[in-house]
Structures are given as structure tokens and as C-alpha cells.
Amino acid sequence: MRNKLAEEVLDSDMLNLMIQYQKSLGTNGNKLDNSIELLKNTSQLIQNFRDCRPLTEISDDRLKVNDDVLHFFKEWETSVIKDNKLSKKEKCLLSHQTWQDISSLIIRSVQITNLLKTENYQYLERSSCHASSTFRGIIKGEMLRFKRCTNDPVDLQTKYALFSERLIKRGYPKNEIKTVIQEVTAKQRNDTLMVKPKSVLQVASLDILYSVFKTEITHKEQYLKTLGQIKG
Known part of the structure; x- marks a missing residue:
């Protein structure tokens, strides 16, 4: 209920009402300049947060408008603090809770x-x-x-450029990306597609196996003979 009331007294309808009222006052209407300036900012903020369209791009105009509104409130706070003529400055500012709500909403929307x-x-x-x-x-x-997925040089360079742009946004230095690109570019596409053959075990011939076993048997026979001589 409270939020609904705040929207109704700070939205574009109230802004339009105040502008028309200012016109009706004639030369005395300049007294409402600050109020209208406030309503211009609050109405834009309310309009953006009522908008059901999702925010998916950081270049969205609504984020820029929200940031301008935040800047307006910061300047307002700074001007009040620096004004030595004001005795009760807290009454000239938004409440601490309201200011925290507005700033956190705007900043968080950018972060998300x-x-x-x-x-x-x-x-x-x-x-x-x-x-x-x-x-x-x-x-x-x-x-x-x-490189494996395309054989079109133009398409490949486009993919490299887009990938590099995304890496830079994640903090990768350009020199590091460039070095790896040069390394990959030097490779032939066929080499990246080629499956390295598994090492084939050489099957020993029967002659070699017989020779190995015969040598092993001879060594054992000699060992047994030597052992028998020692016992004798």
C-alpha cells in the first residue's frame, strides 16, 4: 500500500499535473522548478521498473536513464550537505532507508x-x-x-575475432590471445583432424620366443648343477 502510494505521487501522471499547475501560476511558477526536476527523475525511474521487458544487454537505454537518476540524487545530497545555510539538513534529504533502496535497486540491476x-x-x-x-x-x-568445425577461412576468422572479444571482456590480455592465435594458425587443418594411430605392439616371432625361453632354461639348469655340486 505504501509503495503504491509512493508510485502514484512520484510517477509521470503527477509530473504532468505539476507541469500544468506551474503553467497556471504564470511568473510565480518558477517556485516549482525543483519539485518538477525531482518528479522528472522519479517518474523515469518508476517507468523503468514498471517495464516488464527483461534487461539482457548492458547497452539498454533504461540502465543509462537509471544511472542518470542515481547521479541526480547524489548531486542533490552533495548540494544539501555543502549548504551551510540549512540547519536541519536531514529534512531536506531522502530518508536513509529510501536512499538505500533506490541506490541498491539501480546498482543491482546493472550487476545482474x-x-x-x-x-x-x-x-x-x-x-x-x-x-x-x-x-x-x-x-x-x-x-x-x-578450426576443426569449419573449412571456410572467412568464417574461421570471424569466430576467432568474436572469441577474442569475449576473452578480453573476461580479462585476458590481447598479447596472450594473439600468441595462441598465431600458434593455432600455423597448424594445418588436416593435422587437427588427424587421429594419431595407437602404438601397435610388435608381435615377437616364434624363433625369438624360443630363443628367450631356451636361454632362461639353460640358466636354470646351470644353477641347479652348481647347487648340486655344492651339496655334494
């Missing part, structure tokens, strides 16, 4: 959108505590997969 954006390709963050060989292995393995 960023998370959703990276969910499409969750490559290991470069800041993760892994050996450098692990990150090189991720890059090389994915690029080799691209």
Missing part, C-alpha cells in the same frame, strides 16, 4: 545485467588463481575446435 551478459560464454576469468598454462589451454582448445 552484467552477469546475464557473461552467462552466454562463461570462460574462466583471467583473474582466477590458475596457472598461466590453464588459460592458454582454454584459448588453444577452443580455437582448435573452431
Whole structure:
């Protein structure tokens, strides 16, 4: 009920009402400038949070508008704090709870959108505590997969470029990516497709086996003879 009331007194309908009222006051309407400025920001914020469309791109205009609203409230707070003429400054500001709610909603919406954006390709963050060989292995393995899956050079370069762009967003340095690309590019596609033959055990011929067993038997016979002489 309280939230519903807040929306109704801070939304675009109230903004339009105040603008019309300001016009009716004529030259005295400038007294409402600050109130209208507040309503312009709150109405945009309410409109965005009423919007049922999902936020899937960080470039969404609604996020930019929300950030501008947050900037407006921060400037408002700063101006009140710096104004030495105001004795009861807390009455000129939003309540602490309201300010925390607004700021957390705006900031969190950006964070969640960023998370959703990276969910499409969750490559290991470069800041993760892994050996450098692990990150090189991720890059090389994915690029080799691209090379196996297409024989079109243009398509392959497009995949490399898109993959590199995504890696950079995950914190991978360009030099590291470039080095691995050069290494993979130097390989022929047929080499990446070739299955290495398993080592074939050489089957020993019967002659070799007979020779080995005969030698073993001879050694045992000599050992037994020597043992018999010692006992005798």
C-alpha cells in the first residue's frame, strides 16, 4: 500500500499535473522548478521498473536513464550537505532507508545485467588463481575446435575475432590471445583432424620366443648343477 502510494505521487501522471499547475501560476511558477526536476527523475525511474521487458544487454537505454537518476540524487545530497545555510539538513534529504533502496535497486540491476551478459560464454576469468598454462589451454582448445568445425577461412576468422572479444571482456590480455592465435594458425587443418594411430605392439616371432625361453632354461639348469655340486 505504501509503495503504491509512493508510485502514484512520484510517477509521470503527477509530473504532468505539476507541469500544468506551474503553467497556471504564470511568473510565480518558477517556485516549482525543483519539485518538477525531482518528479522528472522519479517518474523515469518508476517507468523503468514498471517495464516488464527483461534487461539482457548492458547497452539498454533504461540502465543509462537509471544511472542518470542515481547521479541526480547524489548531486542533490552533495548540494544539501555543502549548504551551510540549512540547519536541519536531514529534512531536506531522502530518508536513509529510501536512499538505500533506490541506490541498491539501480546498482543491482546493472550487476545482474552484467552477469546475464557473461552467462552466454562463461570462460574462466583471467583473474582466477590458475596457472598461466590453464588459460592458454582454454584459448588453444577452443580455437582448435573452431578450426576443426569449419573449412571456410572467412568464417574461421570471424569466430576467432568474436572469441577474442569475449576473452578480453573476461580479462585476458590481447598479447596472450594473439600468441595462441598465431600458434593455432600455423597448424594445418588436416593435422587437427588427424587421429594419431595407437602404438601397435610388435608381435615377437616364434624363433625369438624360443630363443628367450631356451636361454632362461639353460640358466636354470646351470644353477641347479652348481647347487648340486655344492651339496655334494
